[in-house]
Amino acid sequence: MAVVSVSMPDELLERLDAFSDEHGYTGRSEVVREAARSLLSEFEETRLEDRRLMSIVTVLFDYETTSVEERMIQLRHEHESLVASNFHTHVGDHYCMELFVLEGELEEISTFVGKIRATSDILTVDYSVMPIEDVGPLSNRHD
The missing domain is CATH 3.30.70.1150 (ACT-like. Chain A, domain 2)
Structure with a gap:
């Protein structure tokens, strides 16, 4: 799996970490992968x-x-x-x-x-x- 570096404001990163913890994700990467999949698929609906x-x-x-x-x-x-x-x-x-x-x-x-x-x-x-x-x-x- 490729490693990607992403820049984001501190406030967004804090929200991302809190979301990860609250919803049982293993970490930031898992949340970002799911968000990317969701974003890419939202307009692919046939x-x-x-x-x-x-x-x-x-x-x-x-x-x-x-x-x-x-x-x-x-x-x-x-x-x-x-x-x-x-x-x-x-x-x-x-x-x-x-x-x-x-x-x-x-x-x-x-x-x-x-x-x-x-x-x-x-x-x-x-x-x-x-x-x-x-x-x-x-x-x-x-x-």
């Missing part, structure tokens, strides 16, 4: 391939990190045909939230989310993906 999808992407970052906000604007313009809507708001005293509504193919959405995740100083990225034809009146849904 039920989403070759379908028109909608996605909600929520990004949280520190208010003082203007480079993140600038990057979000840049990504919105780069992916203009994918971004159906975009909303920016302040949350609490120190945070900004960027919300994107996307409509497109799995590969496009995956690329967009990947670019957001690769942005330095992002605190969290959450998203959901759903085939558009599965959206209908709540009374007809069988979740």
Whole structure:
């Protein structure tokens, strides 16, 4: 097995160690391997391939990190045909939230989310993906 060196902020490393201990992992490497597998497989789901999808992407970052906000604007313009809507708001005293509504193919959405995740100083990225034809009146849904 190859050995890989990864840089991360001390706070994230502390959270990783605590998670490992709390959930019975043998160490950091096991947690990182599982996280990598999960990340790589989340967009490989075959039920989403070759379908028109909608996605909600929520990004949280520190208010003082203007480079993140600038990057979000840049990504919105780069992916203009994918971004159906975009909303920016302040949350609490120190945070900004960027919300994107996307409509497109799995590969496009995956690329967009990947670019957001690769942005330095992002605190969290959450998203959901759903085939558009599965959206209908709540009374007809069988979740």
